[in-house]
Amino acid sequence: MPSTDQIAADLRSRIEGSVVKAGDTDWDVARRAFNLVIDQRPAAVALPSSAADVAQVVRYARENGLRVAPQLTGHNAGPLGPLDDTILLKTTWMTGVEIDPAARRARVRAGEVWGNVVGPAAEHGLAALHGSSPTVGVVGYSLGGGLGWLGRKHGLNANSVTAVEIVTGDGTLVRADRDNEPELFWAVRGGGGNFGVVTAIEFDLFPVTELYAGVMFFPFERAGEVLHAWHEWAAEVPDEVTSIGRLLQFPPLPTIPEQLRGRSFSVVEAAYLGDGAGGAELMAPLRELGPETDTFATVPAPALSHMHMDPPEPVPSLTEHHMVGKLPAEGVDALLEVAGPGSGSPLLSMELRHLGGALARPGPDHGALDTLRGDYMAFGVGVPITPELAAAATETFGRVGEALAPYESGCVYPNFQERPADADRMFEHDASRRLSAVRAEHDPEGVLRANHVVEPVAA
Numbered sequence: 001m002p003s004t005d006q007i008a009a010d011l012r013s014r015i016e017g018s019v020v021k022a023g024d025t026d027w028d029v030a031r032r033a034f035n036l037v038i039d040q041r042p043a044a045v046a047l048p049s050s051a052a053d054v055a056q057v058v059r060y061a062r063e064n065g066l067r068v069a070p071q072l073t074g075h076n077a078g079p080l081g082p083l084d085d086t087i088l089l090k091t092t093w094m095t096g097v098e099i100d101p102a103a104r105r106a107r108v109r110a111g112e113v114w115g116n117v118v119g120p121a122a123e124h125g126l127a128a129l130h131g132s133s134p135t136v137g138v139v140g141y142s143l144g145g146g147l148g149w150l151g152r153k154h155g156l157n158a159n160s161v162t163a164v165e166i167v168t169g170d171g172t173l174v175r176a177d178r179d180n181e182p183e184l185f186w187a188v189r190g191g192g193g194n195f196g197v198v199t200a201i202e203f204d205l206f207p208v209t210e211l212y213a214g215v216m217f218f219p220f221e222r223a224g225e226v227l228h229a230w231h232e233w234a235a236e237v238p239d240e241v242t243s244i245g246r247l248l249q250f251p252p253l254p255t256i257p258e259q260l261r262g263r264s265f266s267v268v269e270a271a272y273l274g275d276g277a278g279g280a281e282l283m284a285p286l287r288e289l290g291p292e293t294d295t296f297a298t299v300p301a302p303a304l305s306h307m308h309m310d311p312p313e314p315v316p317s318l319t320e321h322h323m324v325g326k327l328p329a330e331g332v333d334a335l336l337e338v339a340g341p342g343s344g345s346p347l348l349s350m351e352l353r354h355l356g357g358a359l360a361r362p363g364p365d366h367g368a369l370d371t372l373r374g375d376y377m378a379f380g381v382g383v384p385i386t387p388e389l390a391a392a393a394t395e396t397f398g399r400v401g402e403a404l405a406p407y408e409s410g411c412v413y414p415n416f417q418e419r420p421a422d423a424d425r426m427f428e429h430d431a432s433r434r435l436s437a438v439r440a441e442h443d444p445e446g447v448l449r450a451n452h453v454v455e456p457v458a459a
Contacts, residue, residue, distance in 0.1 A: 001085060002064055007044045010064075014056040017049040017093055031088060033074035035418075036316040037384060040077060042069070042088035049093045051165060051173050051199040058197060059171035061087055062447045069449040070197045072111060072137035074314070076144065078418040079451045086449050089197060091139070096200075099124055104205045105162060108138045110198055118302040127208035127301040129157035132308035139198050143188055144415035144451070145369050147377075149213070149271040149304045150206065152242045152357030158189040159366045160204040166196040169443025173199070178365070187438040189367020190427070192414060193450035194435070195442045212279025213271040213304060214296030216286060220264035223247055223340045224333075226289060227352070230268050231332050233285050239357035241282060243270035244308075246351040247339055251383060265292075271304055318382040318390060320397040321416040323374035324352075325409040334403035335378065339396065346392040349381040350400070368431050374409040379416060414452050423454050433457075 002010065008021040020030040021044045030045040043066060048054045061068045067086040071077065080086075091110035097117055098107040101124035108117060115134030121127060131141055131148040146157025154160065163177035166188065174196075176185040187195050218226045230245040237243070245268055252262035268286055272279040276298040280287075283296055324331070332352075337343060339350040355372050362370045380400055382393025412425045423432040436457035444456050 001043070001066065004043055007064075007066070007087070011044065011046055011057065011060060011087070014060060015046065015048055015053040017053045018047040020045040020047070030090065032314060033071075033077035034314045035074070035077065036314050037318065038074075038077050040074070040080070040083055040088060042083035042086050045088045045090055047090050047093050051094075051167060054089065054091075054167045054197050054199055055171045055173055057087060057089055058167050058169065058447060062169070062171065062445060067447055067449045068197065070110075070193050072140060073113065073135060075136055075140060076415055076418065076451050079420045080449065081420070083449075091137075091197075091199075094199060099126070099205070101126065104207065105202055106205055107200060107202045109200045110137075110139045112138050114138055114141070114305060118305050121205050122209070122300060122302050124205075125207060125209045126205035127304075128203065128205055129154055129160055130305060132305070133310035133312075134305040135310075135312050139201050140193075140451075141415065142201060142203065143190070143192050143198065145190055145372070145413060147353075147359070147372070147413065147415065149242050149307070150208070150273065151359050152239045152354070153273055154206060155358035155361070155363075156190070156369060156372070157203060158369050159363060161189050161201060161367070162204060163202040164188050164198045165200040166198045168196040169445060169447045183434075183438050184442055186367050187435050190369025190414070191367070191435050191438070191454060192452050194439050194448060194452075194454040196448060208273065208301045210298050210300050211271055211273050211304075212276050212283075212296065212298050213307060214269075214294065214299070215307060216268045216289075216291035216296065217293040218266045218268075218289065218291050220247070220249070220266055221341050222289075223266035224336050226266040226268065227332055227336060227340075228329060229286060229289060231327070231329065231352070234354045237282060240273040241270055242357075243268065243354050244351050245354075246349060247345075247347075248349055249345070249347065251348070251385075259293075269307060270296075271307070316384055318384050318393045318397070319416070319418050320380050320400065321413060322378040322401065322404045323372070323409045323411050323413060324376040324378055324404055324407045325374050327352075327376050327407050331404065331407045335400065338399040338403045339380070343396075345396050346382060346389055347380050347396055348383050349379075351379050353377040353379060368427055368435055369414070370428070370431070372413060373411045377413060377416070378404055417452065421452060423452070426452060
């Protein structure tokens with residue numbers, strides 16, 4: 001393997017973008033993951049400015065026994081592991097958003113985050129299937145599934161993707177869609193970055209200008225009452241409603257709004273694709289519980305990107321998730337016992353995301369991640385600002401896992417899986433084998449390094 005100095009010099013001679021290596025003044029920023037617990041130390045960081053630059057980086061890596069890990073914001077970087085032999089390819093400079101209102105479609109280059117898409121789409125009365133944070137990268141989110149506030153009605157964003165422009169493992173730029181490279185097109189929609197570096201992505205938009213959405217905050221001590229009421233309510237709502245039942249314990253940090261700082265709550269968040277009257281009627285059973293704060297109202301579609309209160313900047317965090325099948329009331333009690341009032345849980349957030357609806361319905365035109373197997377997803381977040389808090393969060397995650405074990409569906413969701421996992425836990429077995437065959441065709445030497453590995457095995 002060439003030295004880091006040689007790698008940087010060689011790449012600088014090949015691409016119009018930038019290359020950063022250890023010792024450069026911007027090294028720590030260039031290599032940073034969104035989760036500051038993760039210390040990425042690649043052989044070099046390449047910041048291409050074009051698809052041609054990306055192709056040059058991939059070819060160079062292939063010629064020199066190196067690997068390439070595509071990344072924008074660095075979300076879900078944990079499963080990558082050591083990067084000593086890897087060029088971290090940051091798509092930061094590859095920006096650009098195009099909205100086609102007639103076709104209800106967006107074309108987005110690889111360096112864009114959702115916050116730069118929702119506004120331009122809204123100008124045309126359209127909405128994307130984005131997630132809970134405006135600072136998440138569009139490409140990585142979409143290739144790993146894409147679970148958002150309109151999911152129960154419209155499914156995963158991976159299955160709304162209509163085309164990708166992608167540099168495969170031999171450094172060739174191709175367009176993959178339903179008519180051109182259909183197997184590659186199927187694989188990238190849920191199969192992640194195993195097959196190439198996506199330089200641009202196209203996906204469907206949906207006619208949504210406003211909807212009824214918001215958050216209800218209740219005292220933390222009422223968590224049992226609130227989560228059970230939400231759980232019973234969620235079982236009856238139409239697919240137009242996507243919701244979360246949540247336990248929040250805010251630390252006393254100055255970055256947190258004063259009305260929330262240092263306080264704990266039981267929370268219901270929901271988005272309803274409908275008018276205010278219908279939304280108010282749907283939310284009435286939960287509103288009758290008497291929330292301390294109730295923000296539900298008819299809001300413009302872009303407001304959804306901030307509703308979950310995700311951190312806008314990189315932070316240290318520990319996370320864990322569980323895909324849950326049928327969840328009886330006893331399962332909610334089991335979760336409350338280990339993460340609710342009186343449990344001693346140090347977790348910042350412990351939530352149940354309601355799945356089902358379109359997220360559970362397979363489709364003949366879907367990609368590799370056809371559905372999410374489960375009725376709920378449990379997702380916990382700890383903030384390891386001290387070793388003691390890190391150890392306590394890890395211990396609590398273990399108790400949460402034990403509590404939910406009888407109800408788990410046996411799979412994991414790629415975008416929330418922060419440790420390496422077997423492909424058969426992310427995909428149906430036949431899909432996993434099919435993905436391996438696509439990897440063998442388009443990256444047989446394993447030049448690409450994805451967050452979640454699909455090994456290249458010929459069919």
